[in-house]
Amino acid sequence: MNVTMLKDRELIIQYLEGNNKCFEVLLNRHREKIYTSIYLFVKDHDLANDIFQDVFIKIIKTLKKGKYNHEGKFLQWAMRISYNMCIDNFRRSKRRTKVSATETFDIFDILESKDDNMETTMIKSQMHNKVRSLVDQLPEEQREVVILRHYADMSFKEISQLTRVSINTALGRMRYALINMRKMIGENELILHT
Numbered sequence: 189m190n191v192t193m194l195k196d197r198e199l200i201i202q203y204l205e206g207n208n209k210c211f212e213v214l215l216n217r218h219r220e221k222i223y224t225s226i227y228l229f230v231k232d233h234d235l236a237n238d239i240f241q242d243v244f245i246k247i248i249k250t251l252k253k254g255k256y257n258h259e260g261k262f263l264q265w266a267m268r269i270s271y272n273m274c275i276d277n278f279r280r281s282k283r284r285t286k287v288s289a290t291e292t293f294d295i296f297d298i299l300e301s302k303d304d305n306m307e308t309t310m311i312k313s314q315m316h317n318k319v320r321s322l323v324d325q326l327p328e329e330q331r332e333v334v335i336l337r338h339y340a341d342m343s344f345k346e347i348s349q350l351t352r353v354s355i356n357t358a359l360g361r362m363r364y365a366l367i368n369m370r371k372m373i374g375e376n377e378l379i380l381h382t
Contacts, residue, residue: 196262200251215244218263222270225339228323228331229274239277243270267340268350322369330365333358 191199191213203210222243227236246269250256256265323334332351336342344362348355 200256200262204251204254211248214262218266221263221339221341222266224320225267225335226270226274228320228335228339229271230277231324235277239270239273242273246273261341264340264342264346267336267342271336271340271350319369322372325372326365326368330361330368333361334365337362 191202191207191210194202194210194213196214196217199210199214203214219240223236223240226239226243227233230236230239243266247266323331326334333347336347336350337344342350344355344358348358351358353361
């Protein structure tokens with residue numbers, strides 16, 4: 189059986205039954221989104237690597253203790269853990285992060301591409317870098333919501349609960365984030381799609 193075709197829940201069950209390859213598949217499946225969201229919060233590759241490793245150590249411990257709830261989605265659960273670890277890091281370093289969100293326009297929609305030839309892959313990579321650069325320039329509250337919404341795939345309800353702000357505040361912050369990103373695109377004459 190090809191374990192790469194299994195759903196996250198099935199991978200977890202098989203991992204807990206002793207199949208370590210299943211956890212490796214789970215890790216590889218979600219590595220990029222989790223690492224990228226951590227990096228966008230901390231803006232330091234070494235620190236992001238450390239937090240990323242801590243996240244998966246915590247995930248393994250939680251799974252082995254049987255405390256993972258299969259009702260939720262694995263990625264969102266892992267992203268909540270990484271978010272909390274980033275917040276803990278900020279608290280330790282006396283820095284503070286904030287939040288932002290909107291459902292009307294998804295800046296990352298322009299990055300989706302069905303054709304993955306070499307040219308498209310390069311263009312997509314360049315667009316990702318431009319968008320990440322724009323996200324990095326946002327105020328922390330707005331940056332946080334953008335990351336949670338688009339990298340953690342969290343709903344605004346989940347974002348509001350996680351960050352302890354109202355849904356309207358989260359939506360407002362996303363709205364302002366998108367306005368700021370559009371403004372930066374105009375000011376810098378960035379071209380995000382072909």
